[in-house]
Amino acid sequence: MYAAHPLPTAALHQRxxxxxxxxxxxxxxxxxxxxxxxxxxxxxxxxQTPLSRVEPVWREWLQRWPTPAALAAAAPGDAVRAWGRxxxxxxxLRLHEAATIMVERHGGAVPDTSEELLxxxxxGAYTAAAVACFAFGLPEVVVDTNVRRVLARLIEGxxxxxxATPSRAExxxxxxxxxxxxxxxxxxxxxxxxxxxxxCVARGPRCGxxxxxxxxxxxxxxxxxxDGPARRGQTWKGTDRxxxxxxxxxxxxxxxxxxxRELRDAGPQDVQVLRCLDSLVADGLVEPxxxxxxxxxx
DNA sequence: GAAGCGTGGGC
DNA sequence: TGCCCAAGCTT
Numbered sequence: 001m002y003a004a005h006p007l008p009t010a011a012l013h014q015r016x017x018x019x020x021x022x023x024x025x026x027x028x029x030x031x032x033x034x035x036x037x038x039x040x041x042x043x044x045x046x047x048q049t050p051l052s053r054v055e056p057v058w059r060e061w062l063q064r065w066p067t068p069a070a071l072a073a074a075a076p077g078d079a080v081r082a083w084g085r086x087x088x089x090x091x092x093l094r095l096h097e098a099a100t101i102m103v104e105r106h107g108g109a110v111p112d113t114s115e116e117l118l119x120x121x122x123x124g125a126y127t128a129a130a131v132a133c134f135a136f137g138l139p140e141v142v143v144d145t146n147v148r149r150v151l152a153r154l155i156e157g158x159x160x161x162x163x164a165t166p167s168r169a170e171x172x173x174x175x176x177x178x179x180x181x182x183x184x185x186x187x188x189x190x191x192x193x194x195x196x197x198x199x200c201v202a203r204g205p206r207c208g209x210x211x212x213x214x215x216x217x218x219x220x221x222x223x224x225x226x227d228g229p230a231r232r233g234q235t236w237k238g239t240d241r242x243x244x245x246x247x248x249x250x251x252x253x254x255x256x257x258x259x260x261r262e263l264r265d266a267g268p269q270d271v272q273v274l275r276c277l278d279s280l281v282a283d284g285l286v287e288p289x290x291x292x293x294x295x296x297x298x
Numbered sequence: 299g300a301a302g303c304g305t306g307g308g309c
Numbered sequence: 310t311g312c313c314c315a316a317g318c319t320t
Contacts, residue, residue, distance in 0.1 A: 046316040050307075054316090087304030091318085124318050144316045164299075165317080193316065202314060203309075234313095236304090245304050283303095 020191030077296030094122030146196025157217030
């Protein structure tokens with residue numbers, strides 16, 4: 001994949017970066033005063049979560065816990081509760097763990113290299129690169145779902161939007177596709193993401209507004225439909241996922257420990273509710289108390 | 299590499 | 310209405 005395709009030229013870099021200068025959103029974590037901690041929080045919250053839902057929670061967290069030390073001093077259950085309905089609540093727990101590590105090993109600061117960032121819980125290749133780039137101005141290779149889709153269409157001419165982890169070929173191509181100059185490269189990272197988020201969207205791309213539509217291999221090929229293997233949709237109704245969500249919702253909404261009797265209606269079958277409760281305890285999202293009661297971790 | 303992990307909006 | 314999708318990570 002990508003091997004036979006030409007790299008973006010400096011002119012193409014310029015067009016996308018210029019488009020971003022005009023059309024990029026003023027997201028709060030893009031403000032100069034957001035700081036590395038603000039950027040870090042935003043990147044974790046945005047994992048698999050629409051930004052419109054992230055923004056209010058991000059403001060709340062930053063006001064309540066303006067530094068890693070402030071979050072580390074809180075109970076993990078407070079983080080889980082303040083996470084609200086963002087989804088994947090293990091992220092809240094990992095943010096709390098990461099804040100603790102920042103205090104213990106990094107002087108209370110967000111580490112400023114992708115290697116150290118990658119070592120934090122809940123931080124993978126994307127988040128490490130994004131924080132290094134957006135918080136510290138390092139020209140890391142940022143590859144998220146938007147970047148993958150834009151490059152696949154623009155360069156390769158394919159409609160593929162696989163949900164798997166980026167392949168080695170994709171990451172290597174993304175690296176070669178970046179501008180060489182450092183500042184241009186850091187803008188490019190956010191600009192391509194933004195293009196994917198606003199124009200080159202998964203369904204119903206707005207090619208009429210795209211600054212590089214005339215160069216886009218996919219557009220020039222007539223925007224062929226995806227023809228790869230079918231992607232497996234996530235099942236939801238009746239899954240452990242749903243029941244875990246219902247259990248946590250109950251524990252978030254009530255500010256005291258709950259009994260099994262109060263939790264059993266989280267799912268249709270007691271055996272499933274118990275299994276999910278066990279898995280939540282194993283994940284550290286729920287704390288069992290004596291007397292068969294449960295609460296968010298203290 | 300695949301599967302599991304939340305939640306809700308849009309088409 | 311149901312399905313797809315959203316700044317992924319971990320096991």
